[in-house]
Structure formats: structure tokens, C-alpha cells
Amino acid sequence: MESQAMERQADEKIDLRGTPCPMNWVKTKLRLEELEQGQLLEVLLDDGEPMRNVPGSVKAEGHRIVEAAPLEHGFRLLIERAGDATQ
Amino acid sequence: MDTGKSKEQRAEQRAEELKAGGFIPQRQRGKITVRCKAPGGRMTSERLAKIAEVARRYGQGVVHLSVRMSPEILYVDLSDLDDVVRELGEVGQEIASCGKRFRVTTACGGCEYNPNGWTDTQRLALEATDRFFGQETPHKFKTCFSGCVIDCMRSRQTDLGLQGMVRPSLDAEKCTRCGICVRVCQDEALTMAEDELPVRDTDRCTCCGDCIKSCPFDAMVPGRIGHAVYVGGKHGKHPHVAYPVAELVPDDTVMDVIEATMEWYRQHGNTGERIGNTFDRVGIDGFRRALRDVVGDGLLTAEDLQKHGWRSVFYRGLADTFPQYGALD
Numbered sequence: 001m002e003s004q005a006m007e008r009q010a011d012e013k014i015d016l017r018g019t020p021c022p023m024n025w026v027k028t029k030l031r032l033e034e035l036e037q038g039q040l041l042e043v044l045l046d047d048g049e050p051m052r053n054v055p056g057s058v059k060a061e062g063h064r065i066v067e068a069a070p071l072e073h074g075f076r077l078l079i080e081r082a083g084d085a086t087q
Numbered sequence: 088m089d090t091g092k093s094k095e096q097r098a099e100q101r102a103e104e105l106k107a108g109g110f111i112p113q114r115q116r117g118k119i120t121v122r123c124k125a126p127g128g129r130m131t132s133e134r135l136a137k138i139a140e141v142a143r144r145y146g147q148g149v150v151h152l153s154v155r156m157s158p159e160i161l162y163v164d165l166s167d168l169d170d171v172v173r174e175l176g177e178v179g180q181e182i183a184s185c186g187k188r189f190r191v192t193t194a195c196g197g198c199e200y201n202p203n204g205w206t207d208t209q210r211l212a213l214e215a216t217d218r219f220f221g222q223e224t225p226h227k228f229k230t231c232f233s234g235c236v237i238d239c240m241r242s243r244q245t246d247l248g249l250q251g252m253v254r255p256s257l258d259a260e261k262c263t264r265c266g267i268c269v270r271v272c273q274d275e276a277l278t279m280a281e282d283e284l285p286v287r288d289t290d291r292c293t294c295c296g297d298c299i300k301s302c303p304f305d306a307m308v309p310g311r312i313g314h315a316v317y318v319g320g321k322h323g324k325h326p327h328v329a330y331p332v333a334e335l336v337p338d339d340t341v342m343d344v345i346e347a348t349m350e351w352y353r354q355h356g357n358t359g360e361r362i363g364n365t366f367d368r369v370g371i372d373g374f375r376r377a378l379r380d381v382v383g384d385g386l387l388t389a390e391d392l393q394k395h396g397w398r399s400v401f402y403r404g405l406a407d408t409f410p411q412y413g414a415l416d
Contacts, residue, residue, distance in 0.1 A: 056300035065303030
């Protein structure tokens with residue numbers, strides 16, 4: 001399942017490089033809520049505070065990060081939207 | 088009985104008696120500030136409503152939140168104190184304390200609901216207050232619990248501060264070598280090894296847990312959770328930064344640490360001397376020896392304090408001003 005997910009294309013993309021905490025997480029959360037369960041959201045984030053905060057918040061909401069890849073500056077996360085029951 | 092004492096001495100004695108009970112004489116003659124007990128700064132809405140009601144009826148409808156989290160009802164008449172105590176008692180609201188004794192323990196949100204916390208600061212603050220509140224010491228004795236190294240409760244400026252910390256552990260099976268943990272670490276304690284798995288430099292790690300929280304795949308997990316122990320800090324006219332004396336002390340040892348510290352302080356502290364000043368006067372190794380019986384391997388050595396992890400939590404250069412921790416036989 002996981003390898004399949006990694007090959008799947010993101011259903012939505014959002015570039016949050018340059019967006020400070022906590023707005024980057026707020027925007028990630030709102031965009032995830034627009035998706036259906038199991039759909040994938042690609043998020044681009046800066047290094048530093050955004051990476052210290054956003055992945056933890058994503059996990060705490062019950063979503064699953066299926067892929068994380070370093071960029072020259074920052075990271076690309078692929079997040080699978082959880083069902084509402086787990087949120 | 089008091090005939091040998093001057094009017095001023097009697098007034099001072101009366102003021103001390105009031106303070107022991109958590110009643111602070113105000114600048115205004117006959118008016119008292121009533122300090123309410125709130126371990127960890129936590130309060131039920133029922134108690135909060137009662138405090139508001141009492142403040143309205145017996146004071147001037149104002150409450151001050153003390154520096155150490157106690158709601159203080161202002162402008163209460165000395166003659167109303169019994170009624171105030173009785174009314175607050177109806178909802179289980181107790182009165183705090185002042186003076187030379189163990190004070191109400193303060194705490195941050197901790198791991199119960201704060202995303203940053205690693206230790207259950209609220210539960211421990213309640214337990215410490217239940218067990219030690221009001222016990223007499225040579226001077227005031229303040230304790231606090233912070234849930235993580237951010238240290239919102241300022242354990243390094245407290246007589247005895249306990250600060251949550253977590254030693255991370257890597258599950259190599261789950262690690263995808265994405266490198267997030269390496270990049271989020273503010274202390275450059277993680278590097279990617281030859282096999283591309285993150286390796287932790289234990290000398291540089293402050294046990295903050297950022298790598299654990301940011302790991303997308305739960306490969307970096309809590310290995311051991313415990314408390315850093317800081318002793319001898321104070322603010323006030325002559326501030327004193329606390330000495331880090333132990334690390335990763337488990338929950339079930341915390342009350343023993345408090346008890347042992349108070350016991351040593353009672354034996355060695357002069358009346359009116361804060362524990363940090365006692366260390367200045369008699370040195371710290373005697374206390375470290377007493378604490379070793381409780382925390383064992385968790386005791387910090389002179390070598391430990393020279394490591395980046397410990398040096399980095401203090402203001403630049405301050406660690407160099409610390410007294411040398413001797414080798415204990």
C-alpha cells in the first residue's frame with residue numbers, strides 16, 4: 001500500500017515556503033479538510049521552525065505523512081488525509 | 088506574655104503569623120490580600136467562580152494573579168478572614184502560604200494537553216503540593232515543573248526546578264532517511280552516517296524531542312523520559328541561576344528528590360538563607376552526595392557540564408562561573 005501511495009500523484013499541492021508559523025499549519029489543515037479521505041496533499045515547507053511544528057501537528061490530527069523529501073531549502077511532504085473519525 | 092516586646096515587634100509577629108496562613112497585610116491599614124492555592128495554576132470553574140464571588144462580596148471585586156500562579160483576593164477586611172476562609176472552603180478552595188516554607192508548586196500544561204510537554208507536570212505539581220506544602224524550611228522554598236526544555240516555568244530560576252526531557256531512540260526499520268530530524272535539530276546533535284541513518288551526538292543533545300515530534304514516520308521515538316533537576320535558582324534583588332545536578336530522573340523518583348533536597352537544606356541552610364546561597368557558603372558537593380543516593384547515575388559531573396548539551400542551556404559563558412563539581416568518592 002505504502003509504495004503505491006508514494007507513486008501516486010498528489011491530488012492537491014500547496015507551496016508554503018515563506019509562510020510563517022502558525023499560518024503554514026492553518027493553511028495545511030484547511031486544505032486537508034477540503035480533501036476526501038485517502039487523498040494526497042503535497043506541501044512544501046521551509047526548514048527550521050516550520051519543520052519543527054508542522055509534521056507533529058499533521059500526525060496529531062491523525063493524518064499520515066507518506067513521503068518526505070528534502071529540497072535544497074526546506075522539505076516536500078506528501079500527506080494522506082485521514083477519515084473524520086480519527087480527527 | 089508579649090509585654091517584653093515592643094508594639095512594632097508584636098505587629099511584625101502578627102504579620103508573620105498571617106503570612107504563614109497565606110494572608111498578606113496590605114499597605115492599607117486593616118486590609119489583607121488572601122492568596123488562594125492553585126497548584127500548577129490549575130483551577131476548576133467552580134472554584135474560580137467562588138473566588139470571584141468572594142472578591143465581590145468581601146473585597147473590591149478585584150483579583151491579582153500572583154507571579155507564581157495563585158489568585159489573590161485583594162482588599163479583604165482583617166475582621167472578615169474567618170468568613171472568607173469558610174466560604175472558599177465550601178468549594179474546596181484552600182489558602183496558599185507565604186514565608187519560610189515549601190510553597191505551592193507551579194507547573195506548565197505538561198504532557199496532558201500541551202503538544203510540547205513530555206512530563207505530566209500538572210499531576211506532579213499536585214502531588215508535590217499535597218505532600219510538602221507548608222513544611223518549614225530555612226527560607227522560602229519554591230518548586231516548579233516544566234514539561235520540556237523550553238522551560239516556561241523557569242526551573243533555572245527556582246529553588247528546585249524539574250524540567251522534562253526526552254532521550255530519543257531510533258527505530259531503523261521505520262526510518263526512510265528523509266533527514267528531517269537532522270535539519271530540525273537546533274543543536275547540531277544529529278548527522279547522517281555512512282549508511283544514511285541519523286546518528287545522535289549524546290554530548291550535543293539537549294533531549295528536547297524536536298526530532299521525535301517532527302519525524303513523519305515515527306522512527307524517532309522517545310527512549311527515556313525524565314526530569315532535569317536544577318537547584319539553587321532564585322530571582323529577586325540578587326538573582327542566582329540554578330545548578331543542573333541531575334538528568335533524566337524518572338517520575339517515581341521525583342518526590343524523593345524533593346524530600347532529599349529539603350532535608351539537606353534544613354540541615355545545612357542558615358535561617359533566612361535561600362538554598363542557592365547555602366551552596367555559595369558551603370559548596371555543592373555535599374548536596375550532590377546526598378542527591379546521588381536518590382538519583383544514582385542520573386547525577387551530573389563536572390565533565391557533563393562542559394558538554395555542549397548542558398552549556399547551551401545557559402547564557403553565554405555562564406557555565407564557566409559555576410563552582411567546580413568535585414569527584415565524589
